[in-house]
Amino acid sequence: GLVGLIYLDTKFNKFDVTLSGERWSVSTDGELLASNVPATQTSGSVPLSDVFDLDNMDLDNIRPSGFGAAVDLGVDWQALPWLDVSASIVDLGFLHWSLDTRMSTNGSWEYTGFDEIDPMGEGTYQDQLDAKLDELENLVEFHSSDAGSPMDFLPATVYVGAKASPCSWFSAGLLGTARLEGKYSWAELRASANIEPKHWFGVTASAAYGSFGPKIGGALNLRLPILALFIGGELSSFHFVSDNPNGSNKIGDIINGDVTVVPRDNLNLNLVVGLNVVFGKTASKRLSGSKSI
DSSP states (O other): OOOEEOOEEEEEEOOOOOSSSSSEEEEEEEEEEEEESSSOOOOEEGGGGGGGGGGGOOOOGGGOEEEEEEEEEEEEEEEEETEEEEEEEEEEEEEEEOEEEEEEEEEEEEOOOGGOOOOTTOOOOHHHHHHHHHHHHSEEEEEEOOOOEEEEEEEEEEEEEEEEEEEEEEEEEEEEEEEGGGGGOEEEEEEEEEEEEETTTTEEEEEEEEEEEEEEEEEEEEEEESSEEEEEEEESOOOOOOOOTTTOOOOHHHHHHHBBBBOSSOOOOEEEEEEEEEETTHHHHHHGGGGGG
16 A cells, blocks of 8 residues: 655646746746645635745644555566566556645736836845846736545556576576656667676676667676676667657657657766675685686
């Protein structure tokens, strides 16, 4: 079972701001949902800057406001003596919330009082401009409505993989991963090869392609009598961020040019180094085994 304490979600279908020399305008369409987050008021209208009263948030008296459940499912099948196939889905579940605040905004506001800013007036020009920005923020009003009880599905992840081990010193694998999270969903396909000619030495190479671009990586393992050294790295040549208003980041759309992604040609290198010191019986066994190497 799952228990939730605090819920805060902001959803905007539109938030357009126009800043010109003659007028500032704001056009909005969205809502705020919250539970166990104190609101300044639960009825009527309230400016954007005063929706929540976080200074008076009492963490000691928070009670659970969300309940749900989730399961992990998986299957492993040895298709051939040297081939394993597996599939799983994790975080398959939901959370049902009891909200105490729901506020929405839908409308347009504008400000044209720039002639009120006096360079020779009280305070600096920047101070007066900041004050006007605060006034613009207060133009956006939220209106309360029935809180309700929304149900959120957890972002589940699906894995499908296969591993082939044709001999004792070599194995290869293929892993497909898909994150199911609405417009934030992504997928990746990864292939890897492992070579371990000696019990104290092994190397791994991998390549992947998915919603965030291609990646290549490798790792080196050294298992010495009392030390175990691991060095690994991965190089990604692109980091895809979709600017499609529909939020699409499917691989096919990227390849076909239907989705523009930024930034391009951005190299990222991640390196991991690990060192383990082995004590006790395990170290003794490695020392005794090292004599035959």
